[in-house]
Every structure is written in C-alpha cells, then in structure tokens.
Amino acid sequence: MKKFAFYLLTIVMIASISVTCFACSGSTDTEDQSGNVLPKQTRIRLATTTSLYDTGLWSLLEPMYEEEYGVELDILYAGSGIAFEYGRNCDISVLTIHSKADELKFIEDGYGMERIPFAYNHFVIVGPADDPAGIAGMSPQEAFATLAEQKSSPFISRGDNSGTHSKEKAIWAAAGYNYSDITSSGSWYVSAGKGMAPTLMHAGEVGGYTLSDIGTFLANQGNLKILVDSGSIMLNVYSVIAINPTACPNTDSTNAANMVEFLTSDEVQALIDNYGMSQYGQSLFSACFGNEPTE
Amino acid sequence: MNDLWGAFEQAIRLIVSRDPEVMNIAWRSLWIAAASTAICVAICLPLGSLIHFNKFRGKHLLLSLLQTLFSMPTVVVGLFVYVMVSNSGPLGMMGLVFTPAAMVIGQTLLIIPMMLGLVISSFSGVDKAVMETATSLGANRLQAYTINIKEAKFPIMTAVAMGFGRAISEVGASMIIGGNIKGYTMTLTTGISQYVSMGLIEQAFALGIILLLMALLINIAIYLLQKRRQYVWFPS
Numbered sequence: 178m179k180k181f182a183f184y185l186l187t188i189v190m191i192a193s194i195s196v197t198c199f200a201c202s203g204s205t206d207t208e209d210q211s212g213n214v215l216p217k218q219t220r221i222r223l224a225t226t227t228s229l230y231d232t233g234l235w236s237l238l239e240p241m242y243e244e245e246y247g248v249e250l251d252i253l254y255a256g257s258g259i260a261f262e263y264g265r266n267c268d269i270s271v272l273t274i275h276s277k278a279d280e281l282k283f284i285e286d287g288y289g290m291e292r293i294p295f296a297y298n299h300f301v302i303v304g305p306a307d308d309p310a311g312i313a314g315m316s317p318q319e320a321f322a323t324l325a326e327q328k329s330s331p332f333i334s335r336g337d338n339s340g341t342h343s344k345e346k347a348i349w350a351a352a353g354y355n356y357s358d359i360t361s362s363g364s365w366y367v368s369a370g371k372g373m374a375p376t377l378m379h380a381g382e383v384g385g386y387t388l389s390d391i392g393t394f395l396a397n398q399g400n401l402k403i404l405v406d407s408g409s410i411m412l413n414v415y416s417v418i419a420i421n422p423t424a425c426p427n428t429d430s431t432n433a434a435n436m437v438e439f440l441t442s443d444e445v446q447a448l449i450d451n452y453g454m455s456q457y458g459q460s461l462f463s464a465c466f467g468n469e470p471t472e
Numbered sequence: 473m474n475d476l477w478g479a480f481e482q483a484i485r486l487i488v489s490r491d492p493e494v495m496n497i498a499w500r501s502l503w504i505a506a507a508s509t510a511i512c513v514a515i516c517l518p519l520g521s522l523i524h525f526n527k528f529r530g531k532h533l534l535l536s537l538l539q540t541l542f543s544m545p546t547v548v549v550g551l552f553v554y555v556m557v558s559n560s561g562p563l564g565m566m567g568l569v570f571t572p573a574a575m576v577i578g579q580t581l582l583i584i585p586m587m588l589g590l591v592i593s594s595f596s597g598v599d600k601a602v603m604e605t606a607t608s609l610g611a612n613r614l615q616a617y618t619i620n621i622k623e624a625k626f627p628i629m630t631a632v633a634m635g636f637g638r639a640i641s642e643v644g645a646s647m648i649i650g651g652n653i654k655g656y657t658m659t660l661t662t663g664i665s666q667y668v669s670m671g672l673i674e675q676a677f678a679l680g681i682i683l684l685l686m687a688l689l690i691n692i693a694i695y696l697l698q699k700r701r702q703y704v705w706f707p708s
Contacts, residue, residue: 220656222570231670239654251570251653254666267559268569372669397671427559427567 221432222269224253224260226340227372229273229415232392232461234452238445246435256372258338264288264418267425271433273440275390275415276340278347288425289418290433295440296415296449296462297470300344302405303377303394304330304386312386313404318352320405324386325354328365331385335376336368344413345388351410377401392461395453414470415462417441441467479677486678487685493655498682501659504572505640508579512587512635515580517628520591521617525603535592541585550648553578557649570651575659578645583635590634594627595620626698633694637687660686 229235235252243250253263257276263269265288273295274280283289302312302320310330312320324332335342346356359366367385369376373393380387381399390413394403405411417440419433439445446464453461463470486494523534555561557568557577568574602623606616621628643661650657652666660683667676 222651222653227669249656251651251656253570253651253653254669266561267564374671375669378671425559 219429219432220249220251221271221429221436222251222253223436224255224263224269224272224274226257226260226274226276226415227254227374228275228341228390228393230254231372231374232396232453234392234449234462237448237452238440241445242436242439245439246432248432248435256335256337256339257343261288264420267420267427269420270429271417271419271436273415273417274340275413276343277414277416279340279343280416280418284418284421287423288421290421292416292418293437293441293467294414294416294465294469295446295467297465298391298413298462299406300341300388300411300413301391301394301403302386303380303389303401304404305384306400306402308402308404309384310386315405317348317405317408317410321348321352321354324365325352325359325362328363331365331367331380331383333367333369333376333380333383333385333387335373335388336370337372339373340413341373341388341390344411348388348410373397392453395457395459395461412470414465476677478674480681482674483678483681487682494679494682496655497658497660497663497679498686500572500657501640501661501683502686504575504646504659505579505636507576508583508639509587509632509636511576511580512583513632515584516587516591516631517621518617520588520595521620523588524592524595525617525620535589538585538589538592542589544582544585546582546642546644547648548644549578549582550645553581553645554648570649570653570657572650572657575646575650575657578649579639579642582642582645583638586638587631587635590631591624591628594624594631597627598623629694629698633691636690640687641683 225235230252239250239252242248253260253269255263257274257279260269260272260274261279261283264272264283265286272289277292280289280292284292300317302317304310304312310324310327312323315323324330334345349356349359360368367379367383369379371379373389374397376387377389377394377397377399379385381401386404387401391403391406394401417437419430419437420428422428422430446466449462450464451460453459485491523531553574554569557563557566557574559567559569561569568577598620603616603620606619611619641661643665646652646657646659647662647665650659650662652658652662658666660679664676664679664683667673667679
C-alpha cells in the first residue's frame with residue numbers, strides 16, 4: 178500500500194506538471210471540444226464588451242472567424258473598463274467595445290489604431306411593468322430626472338465602468354445632474370457592480386429600473402418592460418479597435434486586421450443585421466459597415 | 473425551486489451524455505487543481521521539514537504569518553499574478569497571461585500558505601522519538617525527514633485534500649489570471665459565474681453539481697486510502 182500511494186502521487190505529480198509545461202509553451206497543439214488534437218495554431222486574443230457575448234453573438238461569430246482565418250480566437254469577456262485595461266497592458270490584440278468617449282481617449286493615448294463601428298442598437302430604460310414612477314414615454318433625461326426626484330423606486334446601475342455605465346453617466350449629465358450627487362443621494366440608487374444580465378435580474382428582483390442595451394434586455398427580459406426607447410442620446414455603437422503595435426510590439430497586427438475586415442465584411446454584417454430575428458421577433462443589432470451611425 | 477430541480481436534471485443529463493464541452497471544462501479544472509496541488513506538495517514537504525526541525529529567529533512570526541495567509545482572498549492572489557505575468561509586467565516576456573499555466577501558478581501560490589501550515593502542524597503531531605531513533609540508527613538528514621513525513625502521512629493527506637479543495641473551488645484567481653476563455657481557460661467555477669452573467673441559471677447550477685461530485689469522489693478516494701492503510705497497519 179505504501180508503495181502504491183507513493184507511485185500514485187508521483188504519477189499524478191509528473192502528469193500534471195508535464196501537462197502544465199505542455200500548456201505553457203505558447204502556441205501548442207490544442208484540443209477541440211470533442212478532445213481531438215488539432216494541429217499547431219496561432220492564438221489571437223480579443224476582449225469584448227459583455228453585451229456582445231451575453232446575447233450569444235460571439236458564440237456564432239467565433240467558429241466562423243476561426244475557420245476562415247485558421248487561428249484560435251481567445252475571447253475575454255469583460256466590461257469596457259477592464260477591456261481597456263487589458264489593452265493598455267498589451268494583453269490583447271483587438272477589442273470590440275461600446276464606449277465612444279473612452280475609445281477616442283484610448284486611441285489618442287496611442288494604444289489603439291482606428292475606431293471602426295460595426296454594429297449599433299439602442300439603449301433602453303426598463304422597469305417594472307406597472308411602472309410605479311410613471312416614466313413610460315418620457316425622454317431619457319426626463320425619465321432619469323423623475324426617478325432622481327421621487328427617490329421611491331430603486332435604480333440599479335451597472336456601476337462597473339462599462340460602456341453602459343458610461344452611457345448612464347452621460348444621461349445623468351444631460352439631465353442636469355452631477356453624477357457624484359446621484360450616487361450619494363440615498364438608497365434608491367444601487368450600484369450593482371456586475372454585468373448587464375445580472376443587473377437586469379437584480380432590477381427584476383427588487384422591482385427597480387435600469388438602463389440596458391436592447392440586445393441583452395431582449396435576451397434577459399424577466400418581468401421587466403421597456404419604458405423609454407427614444408432619444409438620440411440612447412444610440413449604442415459597437416466598434417472594433419486593433420491594438421497599436423507602436424505601444425504593444427507583441428500585438429498580432431495581422432490577425433487583428435483580419436478581425437476588423439471580418440467584422441465589417443458583407444457576410445458578417447448581414448448576419449449581425451438579422452441576429453435574433455427568429456428568436457425575439459426583432460434583430461438585436463443593426464449593421465453599419467464601418468460607418469458611424471447617425472440616427 | 474424550479475431552477476434547482478431543472479439544474480439537477482440538467483447536470484445528470486450533461487454527465488450521462490458526456491457533453492464534450494462540460495467534460496472539457498471539468499477535466500481542465502481537475503488537472504489545473506491537481507497540478508497546483510502536486511507542485512505545492514513538492515514545495516511544502518521539504519520546506520515544511522526544514523522549518524519544523526530548525527530553530528531560527530522569527531519562526532513564530534513566520535508561523536503566524538502563514539496562518540494569516542490561510543484566509544488570503546483569491547482575487548488578491550489573482551490580481552498579483554496577473555500584474556506579474558501581464559505582457560506589460562515583469563514576467564511578460566514569458567507570454568503566460570491568460571493561459572492555464574498561469575492559473576497553475578496562481579492556484580499554487582494560493583494554497584501554499586495553507587498546505588505549509590498544515591504540513592508543519594502535522595509534523596508536530598509526530599513523536600520526537602521517531603527522529604531521534606532514525607538519527608541514532610545512522611539516518612542522514614534527508615532520510616530522517618523522509619521517515620518523519622511517512623509518520624505524518626495521514627494528516628498530510630488531509631492537508632493535500634484541503635489544498636486541492638481550495639484550488640478547485642476558487643474562482644477569483646482563475647477568473648483574473650485565466651480570463652475565462654471558452655475552450656482554453658474556462659474552469660467549472662469561472663464557467664459558473666459566466667453562465668450566471670448570461671442568465672443561464674440551470675447550466676450554472678449543473679456545473680456546480682459536477683464540481684461537488686468531483687470533490688466528493690476525490691475525498692472518498694482519500695478516505696478509503698487512509699482507512700485501508702489504518703486497517704493494514706493497526707489491526708484491531
């Protein structure tokens with residue numbers, strides 16, 4: 178028995194450590210989902226905003242991209258805040274994101290190449306179906322002002338520096354409020370610190386209001402309802418940015434450029450334009466072929 | 473309740489059908505935690521022996537520091553390793569960021585304090601006569617340490633089980649260091665939080681049930697090993 182345990186331990190140790198070494202030698206053979214070993218492949222890392230992942234869009238696009246360009250695509254699922262941080266640390270080669278002001282700053286700071294819009298939709302303000310605060314049909318600014326004055330219905334904020342959170346701050350500013358006054362104005366304002374789908378769940382649980390992109394909302398409606406969906410401030414543009422090789426010499430520029438080309442290709446644009454149509458009766462995104470949408 | 477029941481059904485279905493994606497995630501969780509535990513054992517047994525059998529200044533301080541680190545938050549370890557292995561960090565040129573290898577480093581660092589502390593405390597349960605006898609019979613230091621480790625094998629096994637348990641169940645470090653990349657660094661725990669954030673509660677629970685089943689099997693195996701050996705060594 179003594180020997181048996183000793184051998185067992187030794188085998189486990191050697192096996193695990195060799196698997197580790199195997200895994201750490203950069204681009205190695207990888208296994209596909211049924212465990213078959215695939216030939217050596219390049220890996221490219223992309224950070225994406227949560228909404229493109231939570232709606233299932235990347236699950237559809239990932240295998241397409243991998244097949245077309247023969248590289249392994251590693252997708253990091255992150256709020257825009259941490260996605261930019263990955264970019265500044267040179268840990269990714271390309272990012273898909275929806276936070277225009279932050280994107281422009283990222284590029285201006287020298288970390289990103291060009292900002293190329295590839296999809297858009299709208300933000301919506303959602304809340305309980307009986308709408309206790311009575312904001313249905315208002316403009317986004319009016320709706321936010323009403324919630325802030327009443328202080329009786331909870332507002333669940335993403336609170337995670339994501340693109341949606343930036344948009345929320347922009348709406349508070351447009352409604353004439355100082356954001357730090359809002360966050361300290363009482364228990365009606367809840368900073369959830371989590372992704373869009375959990376935030377929607379949170380709002381549903383407490384009968385609260387929240388700001389969401391239409392795509393994630395349609396995929397996670399619960400008992401919430403769209404109350405405000407108009408206003409040019411609600412435009413939500415997703416863009417793709419390749420990391421600047423000057424700032425990050427190790428970035429995979431070729432594959433990052435391929436990704437930009439892929440996302441703006443006619444085939445993928447048509448797919449994005451119809452994505453969700455069969456499941457939700459309306460598409461979650463609109464195509465914009467690399468141009469800034471205006472309406 | 474619907475969620476829970478549905479989750480249970482789904483977990484059974486995923487296990488029975490050997491769903492390739494789930495099997496992949498479960499296998500990855502298992503080997504990352506096992507590799508971390510193995511490396512940790514390889515470090516802690518010799519280091520623990522050295523600390524236990526040598527008097528030095530600050531030994532008590534070191535031991536209480538180790539105990540403090542038992543409760544080190546996993547995200548702090550994760551953040552530390554991420555900053556180290558990030559391409560802009562000091563170990564960036566090794567290209568380890570968002571790889572399983574980096575996760576092994578993180579989990580190893582996470583469980584070293586606990587395992588080292590438990591190994592040292594299991595040595596203090598060994599009769600001092602064992603070392604004295606071994607030395608007087610001409611054993612050199614290495615041989616004497618080995619004999620001492622063998623004497624303490626049962627509590628050491630418990631320490632290994634606890635270390636493994638902490639490694640496989642932690643989510644914070646794996647999430648930050650591995651980045652939760654599907655098909656590459658997603659583990660059971662980071663997969664659970666991914667599914668929750670996608671609103672797929674049943675799938676999340678199903679992965680949780682699989683994690684618990686794996687931990688259960690491993691603990692049963694360790695229990696049987698201990699029990700069998702006790703029976704052989706100390707027949708009643």
